[in-house]
Amino acid sequence: MYYAHSTNRADKRDWQGLAEHLQAVAKLAESFGHRLGIGEAARLAGLLHDLGKYNPAFQDYIAGRGNSVDHSTAGAAIACQRAAGGSKIVAEIVAYTIAGHHAGLPDMTGKALSTLTERLNAFAGASLDPAWESELAVNAANLLPAFQWETTDRPRCAFQLALLGRMIFSCLVDADFKDTERFYGRIEGRSFDRQWPQLEDILPGLLDRYDAHMSRFGSPAGELNMLRADVLSHARSRAREAPGLYTLTVPTGGGKTLASLGFALDHARAYGHSRIIFAIPFTSIIDQTAAIFREVLGDEVVLEHHSSIDDEDKSPDRRAGRDKLKLAMEDWAAPLVVTTNVQLFESLFAARTSRARKLHNIANSVIILDEAQTLPRPLLLPVVWMLEALARDYGCTIVLCTATQPALDRHNFPAGHPAGLPLEGKELAPDPEDLARRLKRVTLRHAGPLSDAALIDELADAPQALVIVNSRKHALQLYRAAEAAGLAGIVHLTTRQYAADRRRILADVRQRLKSGAPCRLIATSLVEAGVDLDFPCGWRAEAGLDQIAQAAGRVNREGQRPVDQSIVTIFQAPDNPPPSEIKDLTGDMQRMMHRHPDLFTPAAMADFFGEVYWRVGKEGLDRGRLDGEPILQKFRLSGSRTDFSYRSAAENFRMIESGMLPVIVPGDEQAREAVRQLEIDQIPSGALARKLQTYIVQVPPKARGLLIRNGKVAFAAQGIRQDQFAVLLDGTLYDKTVGLLWEDADYLSFEQFMI
Template sequence: MPYYAHSGRADDKSDWQGLKEHLEQVAALAGQMAEALGLGKAAMLAGRFHDLGKYTLDFQKRLTGTEISVDHSTAGAWHILQAVQGEDRFIAELIAYAILGHHAGLPDKRGSEAALTERIAGFKSALLDKAWRTEISADLSGLMPGFSWADTRERLAFQMAFCGRMLFSCLVDADFKDTEAYYSALEGRYPDRVWQPLQTLLPQFIAGFERHMADKKSKPSDLNTLRSEILAHVREMTREKPGLFTLTVPTGGGKTLASLAFALDHAQAHGHNRIIYAIPFTSIIDQTAAIFRDVLGDEHVLEHHSAIDEEKFDSRQGRESRDKLKLAMEDWAAPVVVTTNVQLFESLFAARTSRARKLHNIAGSIIILDEAQTIPRHLLSPAVRALDELARNYKCTIVLCTATQPALDERNFPPMHPAGLPLAGRELAPDPERLARQLRRVTIQRAGEMGNADLIAALEETPQGLVIVNSRKHALELFREAEAVGLTGLVHLTTRQYAAHRREILADIRQRLRGEAPCRVIATSLVEAGVDVDFPKVWRAEAGLDSIAQAAGRCNREGRRPVEASIVTVFSAPDYPPPSEIKGLIADTARMVDKHEDLLSPAAIAAYFEEVYWRVGIKGLDGKSILDRFRMDKTGTDFAYRSVAADFRMIESQMVPVIIARDEAAKKAVDELGIPEIPSGTLATKLQTYVVQVPLKARELMRENGHVAFIHPEIRGDQFAVLQTASMYEEEIGLLWENADYLSMESLLI
């Protein structure tokens, strides 16, 4: 009897996709994707056997509409493990993980019914029709890639597990695309997944960059002369061997454009496939993406981030409505990707198909990590190990780009420390210590304790000033008190406001600063994340030295004022004690004060990070024991893919989204939630800049009191929580979820 992979429309099955056809096409596509990774043969095997379990009568009945549950993923994994022996056994296990996970996500080796060991043990091979042996054949030898393998068991286990994720990525992307192509042809639609290759576009990109820089050269100044020197030196380094680099440039030195120039020239010299620019915070991603679009052209840049969880979306819902950018978010096929650290690193440790399918397109890329010091400390070791592996075996070049370099050079650690990278001689900037002196913009002062009254008095004497505190609570209460005494030009800036609103606020701040109008901003640390503002004076609540340095980057940013008059005042807030994490960093900073005259020098910053890493210790830099859950011995692998993915979270909190539909664009997107034909992913993209993240308990309380509701749950489930009580979002403050337990006046009106 004929066997099918997917059902069509014709009763005579003339338009159904044959199973052999599907397996061969997925094998060819997966092998093509993996060829440059050295995993072509293994990926072809994964593709050829991934749907072996469809050679059963039960699955064929399911295709005709019979309601029956069929596990079609275990058969192929079982066969591979039975058939492959010797050294290739390790790769066979990776193929088995990938096949088992090609729908539900990568499994753990053991520990649950869904784990590899349990599923293989429970498989009944007698259910398979022997007809598969006449349709499928494969060479099961010579699977080990010629990688630069580590010489310790721990590093080797991580490398092998990472290799498994890459195989998984190739398999699931190939499977999805072949299935999509079949149904697209059946339905007469042809989704646009074609992007021009980076290598084809590079002459155009470089010409655009040169034009952009020529416009800047028309405005001569000492600062622009120094920026030009930095840029020229960085571009001279582009022929260096691909791998790991640092770019240490103080705020104001033009590191964003310098890093882009390096990426373009380096890609041209070494044949890289794409440029990925990873940014720590969504609050500044649009700022960087706008620069890239201006230089490279809007149609070539994919901006990928979302404040609403994409993993809730059915990736096959409403195929016909998804546009090219939405499709590119699935596989990062665009030549230039601007994304967040969350998207990048959580994808590198993902088990779900929706996030992992892009991994093979990360290989062969130039990855610029902006503000590299923001990688969470409790995930630093596994994150660094992943970066090292991308550079070592997947032809990536990675640039750690920041004014406050996080001292990840392996020379700063004991031998074989998991957070150490081979960075000797890999600095792209010319003499970072000299640059720090030349680009010094501020004077740091320590003020001791300052209560809210002291801060308000200081702001009264300063028409334009910025106060940065450690919590939203402190920011709100300080703003309220300053407002009560009639301080003019007050602005409140926190994550209580949705991103589109913050952009409007920042535009207003910049206009006030340029026009010398009163501008007294009270903000949380979000303003430190590369936000382009320039204040004459800044006050910063005690924090880590890296945070203080970032705050200093908001003071005299353009260097138009005397250094001695551009004061960054560091104070302690007695009424708002910092959380324990920040307390430790404050103590680390204090130990630098007596050792370094200039706290903003690269030497001081490096010494600070060394102090932090020493205090936290090896276990603290892998606080979730991620590395410990990838083990190998002579009997095989023991990888906890699924549980690691659940624990590797860049942002750990019980925060959930609430949509604020004040703008017309947001209101329109909320109205479209009632149209089933529009996929949730498309609407999430439209709404991502209108979201405020709130504590889970606070959102539940708001729902109970009618202030928040899930819109069209019959279509969208609990994906879209929208604010119903408009008065809870104040223009100057943002969302006041602390008032969730009252009944609003709106709800009392009849």
């Protein structure tokens, strides 16, 4: 008798049989994959993933005798050996997923440790008991997915196959987790994971709630409310059009969040989508958006997921049995998910099990990319290819929702350029040019160079004002200088603060603005994309036109003040020049701004992004500057064989701020209680990460390493979870007004710090 999972019983009476586990995972993975058209491949992955446990040495290991044994390579090797004909290349992709179901998807070749090629070459089939042949019905004859292949473009075909691998991998690791959970849950009488309702089952009720919420506003009175009603009506009227790629271009204040939700609900009803995913650029507006959706649809259907806590442990030997349950992160099975661009796209390019688990639940979703102009240009090509593949192959409808569309329509690019999307005729808003004209709220003023002292002098005459600068360092300097100058109502907002504190600060700012109290907010760009604020005036350090337009959206948002008195001042900061990327964007704006009397129209924005894409390509928009790592080149076809570098690509795919590492700040009793629960093995990491995600500050990797070495930060739990949750121990380093000052822990020399 061969076993998959053991318990404390020496007589093995309640151990899980290996064939039982493999067949259950295969069946569940097939059910996940069936919805994606990849059921047979997912079934094969599930059936073979733990084949190496038919090794007597592994059975000794789970019985407490001997050392750990590689049990992932055997199934990968058998998958490759058993397939033939057209299924052979898919079987090879299945091999990646089986080999990586504990340690993460591997590279086929290269310098990375434990490549798939090395593992397959080292596989010794004699170590397997032939009993597996009679216990498992392995069929690798018909693995081709049910969608159209890219037959004329080999780079796109390689990308398509690589995404197929990630989707199979997701079906496998989620099925493996769920069956393991069921086994231990039955033994221990508990459940590890939250159970969510299916969207299709509750959609009629959600639409009733949505319509009831919108009806509370009554007949629209006033130009702004009539305009919002027109946007909503027009977007919902397009909901029965075919799934695919869409845009929703609505200036700030035009009601695009609720309009996009209405479209998503109607579209899901028309085409049977499994869930709705809202991806947002900054955690600063996750709370705001999730709160709106909870108010409209109810708390029980909304998952808010922006935690950057992940499994940082590189040792696959420590991820088996109960351990995989402790480490498991969100599977995105909720009907409505509110997340960040970082979570969405880094999951789609992930190699680790903890992040990739959710991918099969992204398929067949309505995905709203809020503030789509923030998509990182250095990664634009892989992002665009991913969006197109999700829509083409995996049943997704994707809405690029923003006030400042990044001109991704193919007609904005040279013929045949790989960065363009088929967006012609896909606009959901009634008339973007007319909306921009009717929703004009501010007047731009170009001030030229403005020192901090001069800026503070101007702020002295503006009791309520917003200032946005380009770095945390400059924001902190300016905040302290304004405090020293004795200005009333100075408020600081930065990613140095954890999300729960930022939420409190924004609530205080809104109350000050409403009551007329002094309120001078000094912030970084995190405040400009979608944060619901309405200042009389603002200052923005020089940046690209898209950022300036977003900053302007926080001034006279409700249109209650005269446009000519609602001034947004653009200035240069001589002592804090912008980083090179932003400096280049200001040059792009300079080259086109004389051509447009109103810089906030869609035509001006398209002209600006045309300048951006012309510059980053230099010679016809070459791929290198839009796929800067590069990512796409890590997926190649060599004849009928794959040469995929999943692990290397995942390491290189890093969006804005995502190179940072999380530190948990236990700033109140709720956070401290969650930290205490980290020592309880029975609580899975995903549940704890959900509680702690609003208490995270992102820190540069070297700074976090320094904090750990100096005893200011420590990993809170031992055992399997010991590398997951880094917690701040020294509360003096965190100030609620300015956030985490990790520099204050620098007791080492600069040379030591750089080691």
